[in-house]
Ligand SMILES: [Ca+2]
């Protein structure tokens with residue numbers, strides 16, 4: 001489970017299994033973050049994070065109980081929201097973000 005703390009970090013709360021959560025893991029992201037999407041982007045079964053910020057979309061892959069950044073992709077001016085879904089029907093989760101007057105589509109190329 002994730003929650004935006006401010007515009008520079010994402011908090012991840014792992015569930016204990018009884019309706020409560022462990023202390024959050026704080027993950028620094030690009031400044032002026034606007035939205036996040038959670039999906040398994042590399043197909044390993046663990047949910048990853050795509051964080052949309054003014055400077056672009058930052059991909060963070062889950063590795064155990066931490067997240068590893070793997071690049072920033074341009075997303076357009078005036079970004080607002082981001083979602084994950086299989087846009088091209090190949091079985092891999094893609095990313096779509098909205099900006100002032102455009103959509104950015106990141107087609108997942110993970111093998
Ligand atoms: Ca994953």
Ligand SMILES: [Ca+2]
Pocket residue numbers: 085086087088089090091092093094107108
């Ligand atoms: Ca896809």
